Amino acid sequence: MKKVFDIAFKDMLQSFRSLIAVLFMFGVPLLMTAMFALMFGNSDGEEEPFTLPVTKVILVNQDSGSFGELLPTGAAPQSESAASLGDVLTLTLSNENLADVLTLTEMDDPTAARAAVDAQAAGVAIILLPDLTERYLAADGRANIEIYQDPALTIGPAIIHGIISQMLDGFSASKISMSVTIEQYAQTHGTIDEAQIQSIIGQYFASAGTDNTSAQLEIRAPQSETGAEARSIGITAMIMAGMMIFYVFFTGPSTAQSILREEERGTLQRLFVTPTPTTAILSGKFVATLLTIVVQFAVLLLSGYFIFNIQWGDPLAIILLCASITLSAAAFGIFLISWMQSERQAGFMLGGVVTLTGMAGMMPIFVLGMPKPPAFIKIVSLATPQGWAVDGLQSLMTGSTLANVMPNILILLLWAAIFFIIGSLRFRNRYAQE
Amino acid sequence: MILNKELAIQTHDLHKDFGEVYAVRGVDLAIKPGEVFSLLGPNGAGKSTTISMISGLLKPTQGQATILGHSVTRNPQAAKALIGVVPQEIALYGDLSARENLLFWGKMYGLRGNALKQRVDEILTMIGLSDRQKGRVEKFSGGMKRRLNIGIALLHKPQIVIMDEPTVGIDPQSRRQILDSVMELNRQGMTVLYTTHYMEEAQELSEHIAIMDHGQIIASGTHAELVRIVGELDRIELTLNAEAERVLEAWQQVPGVKNIAAENGQLHLLVDDSNTVLPLLFESAAQASVRITSVEIQEPNLETVFLHLTGRALRD
């Protein structure tokens, strides 16, 4: 049993002495994170995670509709001065939360607005057409908005698009519940006056509008939509989590590779002629891989916390999650290496399989900026152990509890068991005295 | 096989096939405690394969091997603890220092703590690497690596040391050191199984020698016994100023010539009596317009035996 650790410590001594190994274990992930931290600012989610370009927006509100039509029959408002969807959009876009992303100028003439965009005096012109409210309240619920943009700009207009469609989505949901509320109000109070209706509508739209706009500006993990005290995560933290997982799953195979290296250099054969059981030798290799990853995790988690001020989340959950990741990354190493005949072959494999699965697992991080990432990204990502690891870390960073990431832990342990059983059986057969 | 627990190493009908390659084909060895036993044979004879089976690295296709009565297949841990193996290829961790290598391998042989440290110091002194113990092995010369390669096999003071061509590819001085240390170890009571393709080494080190070729032991015994196989034959070494092929066929017909082998422009002949055969060879060469540029007549030795038994020279 002692020999298992003797072998493991010898392997670790060799790994940590290798400049290349250390570079890939700590250097590259930290460097990449630092690069992103410099690019996007160092954020723990409390501050603004992104620095986005400020877009000049011209708004032409021609909407002549009124929410009065929303009212149940019999409670029709007396006047025509009720707020329209156009008014609400105007109000929302001029919300101070959006000041970092856009500056809003109101105009009356749509032609002048388009001309301003053409002259590059503005990035986007939003024209709320006269029948906006009317069309929106109609059965199909399509809003009628023209967005006229400078073709040379991409990010700014895309963000404006995103904000508006988010708002409209939110309104659609509110629309249904709102009419229900008004109806109930009318039933319980017998009558309803315009001021009351205005107040109900105002509350709904104000909340719907602000909620959605702020969500648009934050990077949120999927869980954050459900949890009431959900936290947003900074881009640096997400990159660090992704890098950490990518390189932890790189360390697994690259440490397990020492089996092949020893075979090629003849030291494995030499080990086999000492009175050391094959199981102890192979276990030593596995323990070396495990411990190397533990060290790597510890260094990266602490550097993340102290250098980049990353809040990893509930410590116990993080420890358990990382333990399950460690097991599956080490077993992943044993599994992959068991299919390799030579160190050279393993080199190619490290470049191929590890990079592919690692990238697949990290895909949700690459598409963080997208308002609606395609569903297949999540599916592909969760087809790899790396995907479950990234998902778990992401989830803990947004404030999830141990119970929330239990599925991740269990699935990672399942991956670990499968990898380990297949890999170790293959090695056993391979070295069962030829 | 009649198991003799007294024997340091005993093998019976040892076979090893690698698919179509029959590397070892029925090897019987009986090595007594306290002797230096040499396994002499050319490249590819099957020496390393035999040793790998004895040391428990390879499983025999057929037959068995025991170390002081412990079967290497049925009781491998006990058998392995009794032997120290010096592999033919240097097997060391280049990125560790000499001392770190010795400490690690000592632990693999079950040594720990002070006993381990003390033994490592002793070995470092024995192999003359005390000054360089902190140096990384990858920076060492070939001779230094060879010595460390041997030192590792001696850490646990094994009763039996198996050395596979430990002097290959090193300078004469290091080679001398190694041969001296083998004799010193033997004086201290260690049994040594030594493989080589240098007949001088076998002759100098060993009482008992087995000559191996194509996976089989073709002759074995003491040096004197082996030489007696060739009886009164003389051995002649010749060089020509032309291709050996031009005289080879004619010389095979010369009365008194038993065996001819050509290698590297040299001709090795076994003859009944060099005094009568040599004039005939000169005559035959002259007829073929070939000049003999040097002649050497030698006492029969292991080289002669190998030539006699196989028709080939031991070294290629």
Ligand SMILES: Nc1ncnc2c1ncn2[C@@H]1O[C@H](COP(=O)(O)OP(=O)(O)OP(=O)(O)O)[C@@H](O)[C@H]1O
């Ligand atoms: N793992 C293997 N797979 C296939 N063939 C092998 C293997 N190991 C050895 N052989 C073959 O078995 C034969 C004997 O090889 P072995 O290494 O035992 O010879 P040797 O006497 O030690 O030679 P040398 O002096 O070159 O070390 C050779 O033909 C070799 O090619």
Ligand SMILES: [Mg+2]
């Ligand atoms: Mg050999």
